[in-house]
Amino acid sequence: MRAPVLKTPRRESKTVDRTSYEPAYAQIVRILSEEIATGILHPGDQLPSEAQLRARFFVSPMTIRRAINILVERGLVSAAQGKGTFVRSLDIGEAVFRLQELKEHWINGDETAVRLLEASIVSLDERAADRLAAPAGSRGIYIRRLVLRESTPAMYHREYLIYDPSRPLVEAQLQITSLTGLLQGQGGEGLRRGNLTMEAVNLDEEEALVLQVPVNSSAFSLEHTFYDFDDRPVSWGKFICRADIFVMTARIGAEVNL
Amino acid sequence: MRAPVLKTPRRESKTVDRTSYEPAYAQIVRILSEEIATGILHPGDQLPSEAQLRARFFVSPMTIRRAINILVERGLVSAAQGKGTFVRSLDIGEAVFRLQELKEHWINGDETAVRLLEASIVSLDERAADRLAAPAGSRGIYIRRLVLRESTPAMYHREYLIYDPSRPLVEAQLQITSLTGLLQGQGGEGLRRGNLTMEAVNLDEEEALVLQVPVNSSAFSLEHTFYDFDDRPVSWGKFICRADIFVMTARIGAEVNL
DNA sequence: TAGTGGTCTAGACCACTTA
DNA sequence: AAGTGGTCTAGACCACTAG
Numbered sequence A, B: 001m002r003a004p005v006l007k008t009p010r011r012e013s014k015t016v017d018r019t020s021y022e023p024a025y026a027q028i029v030r031i032l033s034e035e036i037a038t039g040i041l042h043p044g045d046q047l048p049s050e051a052q053l054r055a056r057f058f059v060s061p062m063t064i065r066r067a068i069n070i071l072v073e074r075g076l077v078s079a080a081q082g083k084g085t086f087v088r089s090l091d092i093g094e095a096v097f098r099l100q101e102l103k104e105h106w107i108n109g110d111e112t113a114v115r116l117l118e119a120s121i122v123s124l125d126e127r128a129a130d131r132l133a134a135p136a137g138s139r140g141i142y143i144r145r146l147v148l149r150e151s152t153p154a155m156y157h158r159e160y161l162i163y164d165p166s167r168p169l170v171e172a173q174l175q176i177t178s179l180t181g182l183l184q185g186q187g188g189e190g191l192r193r194g195n196l197t198m199e200a201v202n203l204d205e206e207e208a209l210v211l212q213v214p215v216n217s218s219a220f221s222l223e224h225t226f227y228d229f230d231d232r233p234v235s236w237g238k239f240i241c242r243a244d245i246f247v248m249t250a251r252i253g254a255e256v257n258l
Numbered sequence C: 001t002a003g004t005g006g007t008c009t010a011g012a013c014c015a016c017t018t019a
Numbered sequence D: 001a002a003g004t005g006g007t008c009t010a011g012a013c014c015a016c017t018a019g
Helices: A024-037 A050-057 A061-073 A100-107 A126-131 A169-174 A179-183 A205-211 B024-037 B050-057 B061-073 B100-107 B126-131 B169-174 B179-183 B205-211
Strands: A077-080 A084-087 A096-098 A112-123 A139-149 A152-162 A191-202 A218-228 A233-242 A248-253 B077-080 B084-087 B096-098 B112-123 B139-149 B152-162 B191-202 B218-228 B233-242 B248-253
Touching: A024 A050, A024 A061, A024 B191, A050 A061, A061 A077, A096 A100, A096 A248, A126 A233, A152 A205, A191 A233, A191 B024, A191 B191, A205 A233, A218 B218, B024 B050, B024 B061, B050 B061, B061 B077, B096 B100, B096 B248, B126 B233, B152 B205, B191 B233, B205 B233
Parallel strands: none
Antiparallel strands: A077 A084, A096 B096, A112 A139, A139 A152, A152 A233, A191 A218, A191 B218, A191 B248, A218 A233, A218 B191, A248 B191, B077 B084, B112 B139, B139 B152, B152 B233, B191 B218, B218 B233
């Protein structure tokens, strides 16, 4: 007969399950995160050394290293060469807000449409010319779009593009009719990098009219500049997002059941 | 005599410099990022297989894997088992805004001060009680702070705390006089995790008065809830940030000289 | 000097995709 | 079946910190 199995192991540490589909490094990340979340490991505490963790989890050094690196990237611990690895206390600065939220919430399931309001050739005003590193008064493309969510105006997009018939950027831009297309792969493959800024603004008359809210309502302004492979700006514009629809979220600290 | 060195090698690929202090994996990340940034590798292109990259950079499989993983995390490439690794096109959804910016810009060098406006025991109103998972009308701590930057009001912080004399949280909170203390290690080591939301708001009369801007001005509202190790909310409040001071930035795509 | 984290190797095995 | 990415091993050497 087999020895009876203890139902409640006394303080036995969790270790990795080699039969699981979850990789060993991910299990170690999860287990250590849980110990931080439940207070077994408190902020300021030193984690066991890599050698000790290796012995506990029965894995090779590289596997432990990988797990620790992930915890460092997540801001849960900090590692100092020669000293040790320590649990960090909660830090608001670790919070990150991702625009990915926007895509996920709006694209999946909900009815979202992009309406092209205007597309015309214009003479670039001083500000737009400056942002596009072009001479003031030179020709550009001006595009206005409205993103509707369940028939409600949600985002108002205005964009200036460098006018260059030799580039397919404009044609590609004009064919965008979905939010996915609007947010990713702008101009297909001709863009290399982009700068984005986000600030809170008061809506002017035109913006308020388009978004169907009172003048002076607050909104998010997401300004963007995209550059081509020669590092020249080719697109500058702003997404004006209704504040009542557009809320960003972030989490800090250790998560359980992630 | 040595053979003359070619000043301009014909299309020779860069490889890793083993004498550099920069780790091999980081050099590989940098080199591949540059090739994406300069268009040598275009969006949609397949990267050389790991075996090929191994041969080019004269490193072991793990080192290549680590470099690729970093490129994936940065959103520059996507890897598919059995198919290959491909250069991604620009995607706004990859943008991340970090609150870390706030600390870096404000703490270093610039004169920043935290002024305690109020700290009192109150009866929690319905909303605060709900957020703190406490009965409406139960006792709580109410704290108001003003963050000044070069003598200009920049952030207005209001916070409700669970009233619990047995916990040192309140005392720790009241002693916060620096922005660093305000943003990290709130309540020392008693907090496990936090939820944050950010939205654009119009300032009410009180907020406008404190921040010395017109009523109805737009502002960022950074709302936070912090939980203890028993997963009970202990702190709920908002940072109201003047829009003209608080601008967040993000970058997407391949960076050179990072 | 002993202990810590940081990097790297040269293989191995597996899962997945495509042909 | 061949090629791809994904994981893991069992060592090694190095840089840094502390007593």
